[in-house]
Amino acid sequence: MTPHILVVTAVAAEADSVAAGLDRPEAGQTGQTRETGKTEVPLPGGFVLRRHGNVDVLAAGVGPAAAAVAAATALTASASAPTYDLVVSAGIAGGFQPLAPLGSVVVSDAVVAADLGAQTPDGYLAVEELGFGRSVHRVAKPLTDRIAAALPDAVVGPILTVSTVTGTAGRAAELAERHPGAVAEAMEGFGVAEAAAAHGVPVVEIRAVSNAVGPRDRAAWRIGEALAALQSAFRQLSRTAFVELPSCPS
Incomplete structure (x- = not known):
């Protein structure tokens, strides 16, 4: 049975890029998009x-x-039935250098709330160390592997969720030290993962890198390139991984 997938982005430009990848031209119809089944469903809120x-x-x-x-x-909305088989947090992101260069696509093996915790005189404590809550959602390995196989140039690793985007080299170094192997930071993944987990649905985060994590240098941002990479990634996924998903625990 074809899986039903929910992709959640932050802003309309990201949603447009994802949608453009999904509405791919059919064979022999360059410049035309597949409109079959395309509808808009209003939801509460x-x-x-x-x-x-x-x-x-x-x-x-x-x-x-x-x-x-x-x-x-x-x-939860009845208008969005049938039940989803996968939730994807998607969009553009800052990439940790040199692991995730500008324009690359990153795929999560963990979705991490990087600043959900407490600062103490002895350093940062994640919420788990405080004795309550969680700050990490592990992505099922078969799911990460399936998506990475469909996107062979993608970089796999933890993707951090932050409420304040990193703007200094010191903060970037702190995050990289606290979360070894982290490939990117964005602002929505953990929220999406919490909702998915509450409903028992597997989750993964897929992003394209528009800038380096660290000092804010707007002249070096490559948002257009990242949105194009996001579109390309979802075009490929619509033909491969999204056709049939592996059996994964939520």
């Missing part, structure tokens, strides 16, 4: 679900709270 075949796309707003609210709304 003013959200609009854009349905592209077996994949629904939702622009949630910026930050983990907005992402969690929107994802949970789609997962």
